[in-house]
Amino acid sequence: MELIFIRHGQGEHTLDIPSSLQIKNPSLTPKGVIQAQLLRxxxxxxxxxxxxISPIRRTLQTAFIWSENIDCSKIVSPLVSPRMFPILPDKNTLPCDKIIDLEIIKEEYPTFEIDMNVPLDLWADGINVMLESKFLKIAEEFITDCKLLQKEKIYIVSHDGTITSYRQLISGQNLTRKDFPYETGWFQISC
Incomplete structure (x- = not known):
């Protein structure tokens, strides 16, 4: 099985760092929309x-634009929500990385499935500042569940830190922030 991790298109939260990281639920920029279209x-x-798909507006928009008019399975899951990399103790989730309320996701993306096979607290807190030991456990379970789907390829629209965290787990390599994918950059790995 191939897991293909794709970073979302350019988001508003990246335009004026560090102050733009305080934007709640940032959308894709016009450039991010074009990047998502190019994924087609x-x-x-x-x-x-x-x-x-991560339950964050910019990833939802990227997946929606990329998959428009394609009747594929689109599953929103906090297991691929933003993750700080490397994990830093005593840090909080930034406003730009807070998970959108489930009701908003259901209303704005009615064709997307909601992954309700995860603990409810993950829909509130996500994996962003989760202890590494707990993240590794749920990430391994997620990969196992993906294998059970018996697909050649599974796509995951997520975030730079999340992609790098999963990549490090699967590959066994020690990675750094220099290994982050760019906007709509991707990484494919066999499991």
Whole structure:
């Protein structure tokens, strides 16, 4: 099985760092919309594909634009929500990385499935500042569950820190922030 992690398109929260990190629920920029549209050519989806999506506006928008008019499975899950990398003790989730309320996701993205097979607290807190030991456990479970889907490829629209955390777990390599993917950058790994 191939996991293909794709970082969301450019978001408003990246335009004036560090102050823009305080934006709550930032959307894609016009450039981010174009980047998401370009994914259609780079990774053409079919109705047999599965896409896991972080419950954050910019990832939801990226997946929506990329998968428009394709009847593939689109599953929103906090297991691929923002993750600080490397994890720093005593840090809080920034406003730009807070999970959107489930009711808003259901209303704005009615064709997306909601992953209710995860503990409810993950829908509130996500994995952003979760202890590494707990993250590793749930990340391994997520990968196992992906394997059970018996698909050749599974796509995951997520965030730079999350992608790097999963990549480090799966590959066994020690990675740094220099390994972060750029906007709509991707990383494919066999499991």
């Amino acid at each position: 050519n780079q990774f053409p989806l079919t109705n047999k594909d599965i896409v896991f």
